[in-house]
Amino acid sequence: MDLDERIQQVEQRVNEACRRSGRARNDVRIIAVTKYVSLQTIQQLLQRGLKDIGENRWQDAREKWEQVGSQANWHFLGHLQSNKVKDIVGKFNTIHSIDRLSILQAIDRRASALGLTMNGFIQVNVSGEATKSGIEPDKLEAFSEQLKLYSSVRIMGLMTMAPYEAEPEQTRPVFRKLRELRDLLNEKSVLPYRIEHLSMGMSNDFEVAIEEGATWIRLGTVLAGREGG
Numbered sequence: 510m511d512l513d514e515r516i517q518q519v520e521q522r523v524n525e526a527c528r529r530s531g532r533a534r535n536d537v538r539i540i541a542v543t544k545y546v547s548l549q550t551i552q553q554l555l556q557r558g559l560k561d562i563g564e565n566r567w568q569d570a571r572e573k574w575e576q577v578g579s580q581a582n583w584h585f586l587g588h589l590q591s592n593k594v595k596d597i598v599g600k601f602n603t604i605h606s607i608d609r610l611s612i613l614q615a616i617d618r619r620a621s622a623l624g625l626t627m628n629g630f631i632q633v634n635v636s637g638e639a640t641k642s643g644i645e646p647d648k649l650e651a652f653s654e655q656l657k658l659y660s661s662v663r664i665m666g667l668m669t670m671a672p673y674e675a676e677p678e679q680t681r682p683v684f685r686k687l688r689e690l691r692d693l694l695n696e697k698s699v700l701p702y703r704i705e706h707l708s709m710g711m712s713n714d715f716e717v718a719i720e721e722g723a724t725w726i727r728l729g730t731v732l733a734g735r736e737g738g
């Protein structure tokens with residue numbers, strides 16, 4: 510399949526999932542995850558109107574970012590180390606992987622020094638897998654209470670990764686739980702403002718995520734493809 514066919518198929522599947530769940534197509538936004546593909550493919554995605562680009566590691570993203578710059582909206586998705594924060598803040602538009610207080614503090618400090626507000630998602634380890642980053646669900650409220658101290662970070666919502674399942678339907682409880690956590694934070698007014706967004710759903714499970722309320726889906730293989738090794 511070439512890029513145009515993949516885009517068309519993804520669009521059709523997103524549309525169908527929206528229709529099944531009574532959601533507006535505009536409420537679901539797509540991040541093209543480009544960690545497996547070249548600069549050239551990013552440029553083709555941009556030409557086709559896919560402007561939200563996701564990368565996992567600064568080392569891999571750097572050259573692409575230097576070439577593409579602000580033609581794209583950049584989303585940082587990977588586990589973030591403190592010494593990389595200076596590279597990401599001011600270049601990426603949104604960080605999806607805020608998963609501990611020290612990284613929140615580092616992002617806030619850097620954003621404040623640059624005089625900007627950094628958009629972020631709190632990553633939650635809903636599935637409890639030891640290999641996954643993220644705040645444990647029962648620590649989310651205490652973590653969120655700290656946010657008012659870090660006013661150079663604006664939290665858009667919650668992010669999670671479901672375990673890979675051969676049967677995508679199995680991921681549903683993970684996505685449902687993330688939605689319930691968002692609703693609970695809003696009901697209890699834990700943050701100084703309401704949070705709207707859910708960053709959830711990847712190539713294998715995005716339709717289930719949409720049915721459970723995803724507002725940002727992050728698609729690598731199924732959309733941008735996989736090149737090289």
Ligand SMILES: *Cc1c(COP(=O)(O)O)cnc(C)c1O
Nearest residue numbers: 542565586711712727728729730
């Ligand atoms: C790689 C990655 C994706 C996209 O993965 P695919 O399964 O190829 O769609 C989405 N989110 C995160 C955090 C990733 O690391």
